[in-house]
Amino acid sequence: MGLLNKLDDPYDGGGIILGKVEELLNWGRSKSDWYLHFGLACCAIEFMAMNASHFDFMRFGTIPRTSPRQADFIMVTGTVTFKMADRIKVLYEQMAEPKYVISVGSCSNCGGPYWEHGYHVLKGVDKIIPVDVYIPGCPPRPEAFEEGMMKLQEKISHQAIFNKRKRLGIE
Amino acid sequence: MLPNEIFEKLRSVYSDQIIELIENHPSDSFITVNASALFEICHSLRDEAFFMFDYLMSLTGMDLGENLGVVYHLYSMQLKHKIVIKAFVPKEQPKVPSVERIWRTADWHEREAYDLIGVNFEGHHNLIRILLPYDWEGYPLRKDYTAPEMYHGMKVS
Amino acid sequence: MENTNFLWDLMGKNIWSVLLVISLPLMFVLVYALIAILAELKISAWIQERLGPMRTGPWGILQPVAEVVKLIQKEDITPDQSSKLLYNLAPFIIFTGAYAAFAVIPFSEAFVPSGIDVGLFYVFAIGSISAMGIVMGGWASNNKYSLMGAMRAVSQLISYEIPAAFAVLSVVVLASSMNMQEISKMQTGWFWNWFIFGGPGSISKIWVIPFTVGLTLIYFISSLAETNRVPFDIPEGESELVAGFHTEYSGMKFAMFFFAEYANMFVVAAILTTIFLGGWNSPFGDFMQGPWWGVFWFIAKSFSVVLVQIWIRWTLPRFRVDQLMYVGWKVLLPLSFVCFIAISLFVMLK
C-alpha cells in the first residue's frame, strides 16, 4: 500500500522512479553549466577576474562556450544599449533549451547609474529576455558571482520535469 | 609658440577670417575663426613650418543655444606647442568644412559630432552616425533634445 | 589472422561474439572519453594554478558524467537554413571515422578486434572519413564561421596526412608488415626493441636510431594537427572562428563531435604507441608481460601520449593558417622524406 501510494504521490515528483530520474537529470544540468559570456562592459572585466586563478569559476563545473548553440546559460555582464538589445534577443533565441539567463550588475538589472539620463541605455535586460538570477553590484564582487552561480544551480536542481501540470496544480 | 604669436601669424595671412583671440587665465586661450575658411586655416596650421600642428588631439561639437560650435585642439609633435581653434555656425545651417583630409583622425571625431550634436561636415567621405543606431532620430547632446518614448518597441525612459 | 582474439577462442565465431568484440572498443571509447575530458579540465587547472571542477562528486570526478547527462537533455537544433540531411549526418560520420579506426588497434596480444594484414593502411583510409564529416558539417551549417573552419580543417588534415603517412611507411619498411599486431609482436623484449629505437635487430641499427626518433616526433606533430589540437587548432580557434565547424551544433550532436575529438586523440596516440612505442609490450623484457598486462601497458602508454597532447594545448599559442601549411609542407614533409629514404637504404644494405 505504502509503495503504491508513493508511486502515485503527486507531491513527490511523481513517485520513486520518476523522482529519482528527475533528480539525476536536474543534477546533471545543475552541475554542468556551460555559459555564453555576453561581456558588455565593466562587469565583464570582473568576470574575467572571476575566471582567473584566485576565484576559479570553473570549480562550479562551468565551461565557457563561444557559440550560443552549446551554451546552457547566458551571462549578461554590463550595460545593455538599444543598439545591442536586438542582438541579445537573437543570441538568446539561438540557445538550445533548457536555457537560463544571469543578469550581472546594476546596469543589466535595471539600468544602473544610467537609468535617468541614459537615452541609449535599456533599463534592464529583463525587458527583452527572461532573467533567472540577478547579481547586484556595480560591478559585483567575485563573491557575488559565486553566490549567483549557486543560486542558479539551486534553481535548476529544484525544477520539475515530470508531472509539471500536477505539481503546479493545473488539472 | 604662444597663442598670441600664432594668432598674429594667422592674422597676417587670413586677415578677415580670423575673428579674435580670447585669453582668460586659467582657461585655455582660443582663436575664433570663420567657419567658411576653416579648411584652409587648418591646412596651413598643419603644413607651415612655424606651426606644424600635426596632431589633432580632440574635436568637439558644442551646442551654444543659437549657434553650434566646433572646437579643435591641436598639438605639434615637433614644436611641442598647442592651440585651440573654434568656429561657430548657425543652428539652422550647421555647415562646417571637414578637416578629415588634413588629419585622418578627424574622420571619427566628425562623425561623432555629427551623431551627437548634428554638425554637418562638408566634404566628409562618409558622414553617417557612429555611436547611435543608424535609424535614431535627433541629436542627443543638443540642449533642446528630448528622448523618444519608444525605440523598436522598447521603452526608452 | 589466427589467434588474434581471445573471444574467438572462448566463444567461437558467432554473431554474439562478433557483437561483443565490436562493443568492447565502444565501451572503452566512452569511458576513456569521460576520463580524458576530466583530465583535460584538471590538467589545465593544474597548469594554471586553479582547482578545476570541484563540486561534482569528490574532487569533481563526476564532472564528465554530469556533462553527458546534461547534453542528453539539451534541445537538438537544426538551423532552418541548413542542409538538413548533411547537417544531421555529419556528426555520425565523424564519430564513425574515429570509432572505426579502433577495429585494428591491438589492445593486447590476445585482443585485437580485427587483425587484418593491412591494418595501418586501413587506419589511414578510415581516418580520412572524418575530413569528409567535418566539411559536411561546416558546409551544411550555412554559417560563415563554420565554413571557414571546415575549409581550414580539411586543408590541414590533408596536408598533415602525408608526413604522418611517411612516418608510418618507414616503420612498415623496417618491419616489413602492415599488420599492427605483427608490428607489436616484433617489438617484444626490452624497450630498445621498440621502433623508436630502430626496432629489433643487431647493433648495426644504431645508424637508424636518429631517423626513427625523428619520425616519432614528426608523427606526433602531425597527429596533433590531425586531431585539431593546439598549436594547430585553427579550425576551431576560439578567438577567430567562434567555434569553427561545430558552431551551429548543439546537444548530442555537439557531444558526438566532442567525443570524436577525444576518440581521435586516442587513435593517433594508439598508433604512435603501436608502431613506435612497442604497443602492448612491457618495456622491461618479461617483467609484467602477458595478455592482461598488455592491456595495461598499451592503455598506459597511449594515455601518456594523450596527456602530452593536453599539456601542449595549455602551453602553446596557436599557429596561423599559412604558417601551418609552411610547417607541414616545407618542414615536416622533406624531413620525413629524408628519414624514409635513410631507413629504406638501411634496410636495403642490411
Next chain:
Amino acid sequence: MSEKKRLDLEYSQLDSDRMRLNVGPQHPSTHGVLRLEVEIDGEIVTEVIPHLGYLHRSFEKHCEKMTYPQIIPYIDRMDYISAMNNEWPYVMALEKMLDIKVPEKVEYIRVIVAELNRIANHQIAVATFGLDAGAFTPFLFFFRDREYIIWILEKLSGARLLYNYFRVGGLAGDTYPSFKEECLNVIEKVRKTNAEVMDLLIYNRIFIQRTANVGILTPEVAVNYACSGPVLRGSGLRYDLRKDEPYSIYDRFDFEVPVGKGEVGFVGDCWDRNIVRMQEMEQSCRIIEQALAQMPETGDVKANVPKRIKPPKGEVYMRTENPKGDLGFYIVSNGTDKPERLKARGTSFVNLSVIPEISKGYMFADLILILGSIDIVLGEVDR
C-alpha cells in the same frame, strides 16, 4: 555573339571570391562589443569597417546633468580597466580651473595608484593579447598577479574595479599602515611574473611568428591618426606626456620611455606594441619604488576646497598619460555647479580608428591580433 557576351557579363558579375564576415558585436575576441564588418578574400582581409556604439552609454549627456563631483563615477566607467588614471585628468582640469594646489602627499599617492593601475591595465592588455593568439595560460598568470594590485586599490578606495578615489583637490582617503610594504611586495611579484611570461609567451617562437611583421603602423600614419600611448610608442616615437609635458610630479622621477625597436620584425608591428607594454610595467615599478621612497609620511590628503564646486566661467582641456594613451577632458564651465559641456577624448576611440588602415592585406587571424595589440576598451570608445 550576343549569347557569349551575356555569359561574360554573368561571369564578371559572379565575383564570389570575397566573403563578408561579421565579427562581433558578440565575438570572443573583439574585447567587448565592437563589431567589425570584414571583407575577406579567402583568408586575406581586404576591407575592415568598424561599427561602434554598442556600448554608448550617453556619458556626455550625463555630465551635463550631474554636478562636478558626481561625474567622477561615470568617468570610472569609461575606461573601466584603468579607472584611477581616468579620474586624474578630470580632477586636474577642475583643479586648474579652481586654482587649487594639491598637497604633496596627495600627488605621491596619486602617482602610486595610477602606476599600479597602469600595471594592472597592461597586464590585462598583454593577457588578452596572448588569449587572442591562443595562449590561455599567461592570461591566468597575469590575472593572478593583477589580483594583488586590486587588493591594494581596494583597501584604499573600497572598490575593486571602479574606484571613485580621486576627488577635486585631494583623495577620498589616506593610505593604510602597511601600504608601503604591500606595494613593494606586489612589485616583486609583478617582476617575477613578467620574467616568466617573457619566456612563456613573448619570446615563444610561435608567438613571434604570429605577431612579428603583422599590422605594421608607421609613425607618420600613427601621428596623422593621433594615436598615442603604446600604440604610438610601438612605432618608435618617444612620446609620453609624463616626459613631454610633465604633469603632477612626474618630473621628479627617473624613468625611461620604452619604444618599439623592431627587435623581431619591422618597427611598429604587433610584437613591438606588446613589448612596449611589458617594458612599461617595469618602468611603472621603478616609478612606484621612487615614489614610495620619497613620499612624505604625514600630511593632508585634501586641499581646501569649497563645499560646492563651481568653477568660474571658462574652459580647460587637460590631458594625461593614460595606460592606453593620452586621455583628454575638455570641460566648458558656465559658472554653475554643472558643466556646460564635457567632452572626453577617448584614447581607445582614437586608437581604434587606425584599424581599417593597418589591417588590410593581412590574414583574418592577424586582424584579431592587430585588434588585440591596440588594446581597446569599448567603454571608452563608445562612452
